[in-house]
Amino acid sequence: MLMDVKKVLLASPRGFCAGVARAVKAVEDSLELFGPPVYVKHEIVHNKHVVKALEDRGAITIEELSEIPDGATVVFSAHGSSPEHYVEAERRGMRVIDATCPLVTKVHLEARRFAAEDFSIVYIGHRGHIEGKGVLAEVSKRSVPIVETVEDVERLDIGNPKKLAYLTQTTLSVGDTEGIIVALKKKYPQIIAPPLSDICFATTNRQAAVKELAMVCDLVLILGSKTSSNSMRLMETARSKGIAAYLIDDVSEIEPSWFDTVGTIGISAGASAPEYVVENVVAYFREHGIPVEDFIVKSENMHFSEPLALMHARENDF
Numbered sequence: 001m002l003m004d005v006k007k008v009l010l011a012s013p014r015g016f017c018a019g020v021a022r023a024v025k026a027v028e029d030s031l032e033l034f035g036p037p038v039y040v041k042h043e044i045v046h047n048k049h050v051v052k053a054l055e056d057r058g059a060i061t062i063e064e065l066s067e068i069p070d071g072a073t074v075v076f077s078a079h080g081s082s083p084e085h086y087v088e089a090e091r092r093g094m095r096v097i098d099a100t101c102p103l104v105t106k107v108h109l110e111a112r113r114f115a116a117e118d119f120s121i122v123y124i125g126h127r128g129h130i131e132g133k134g135v136l137a138e139v140s141k142r143s144v145p146i147v148e149t150v151e152d153v154e155r156l157d158i159g160n161p162k163k164l165a166y167l168t169q170t171t172l173s174v175g176d177t178e179g180i181i182v183a184l185k186k187k188y189p190q191i192i193a194p195p196l197s198d199i200c201f202a203t204t205n206r207q208a209a210v211k212e213l214a215m216v217c218d219l220v221l222i223l224g225s226k227t228s229s230n231s232m233r234l235m236e237t238a239r240s241k242g243i244a245a246y247l248i249d250d251v252s253e254i255e256p257s258w259f260d261t262v263g264t265i266g267i268s269a270g271a272s273a274p275e276y277v278v279e280n281v282v283a284y285f286r287e288h289g290i291p292v293e294d295f296i297v298k299s300e301n302m303h304f305s306e307p308l309a310l311m312h313a314r315e316n317d318f
Contacts, residue, residue: 008282226247
């Protein structure tokens with residue numbers, strides 16, 4: 001089982017990013033300031049442990065504003081929301097705590113700006129993902145194709161617009177996205193990029209750490225939920241280096257048979273995975289007498305200020 005394992009390397013950076021930490025705290029602070037129930041439109045982040053912990057404290061996850069009463073307190077999730085949801089919430093007298101990640105908000109603003117300047121837009125992202133739905137709702141009067149692969153680019157049939165730009169989902173694989181962008185630029189030389197990359201710093205940093213981790217490990221465990229795009233990309237990043245990698249929610253999903261003939265195990269966590277699930281996995285290996293070492297690739301000190309609605313509530317005693 002674990003007889004061949006010599007050590008475990010714990011990647012850094014890993015786990016909660018600044019946007020996730022801000023969103024989770026927004027729900028916690030809303031519960032403290034306003035009392036339960038606090039409604040959360042869509043899972044605040046894509047991690048079952050985080051969602052369950054908040055629901056135990058009085059948060060109620062919903063998908064449509066029609067599910068909650070007028071005047072309620074609602075937190076909009078980190079993934080972003082469509083303009084229509086803000087309009088409806090205001091019309092119905094709801095207290096909105098907007099926990100959209102500022103880096104997702106950046107993509108929303110870019111979509112508006114490109115549309116206002118009459119650009120055609122191509123969106124690089126996963127079809128049906130909640131983040132993309134919010135971004136594309138900003139330009140709902142336009143036909144915006146979604147591309148997930150280089151093959152999707154090859155199949156694009158949008159004519160040859162003079163003004164053309166692309167946007168990307170923030171949680172994508174850096175490597176895969178680069179290939180798609182190269183294909184777009186080859187097919188449409190006039191296409192322009194956003195002023196800064198849309199893929200968030202945390203996604204980039206975690207993928208870079210996993211790439212280096214995979215170079216010195218025989219197997220990598222990624223902590224995160226299957227619904228988490230950035231966690232899935234971390235698993236794929238490790239596998240792209242030719243080693244085994246598994247995405248698990250917590251220690252209960254570990255299969256000891258994975259570690260037959262494995263000498264070094266790497267551990268990382270998606271941006272929505274809480275640190276205590278990592279600590280539980282680390283404890284599992286230590287209980288088996290396996291040493292755990294830090295594998296630090298880059299320091300990360302980003303912090304986002306809390307949503308304005310919470311600031312104002314504190315200032316005005318809500």
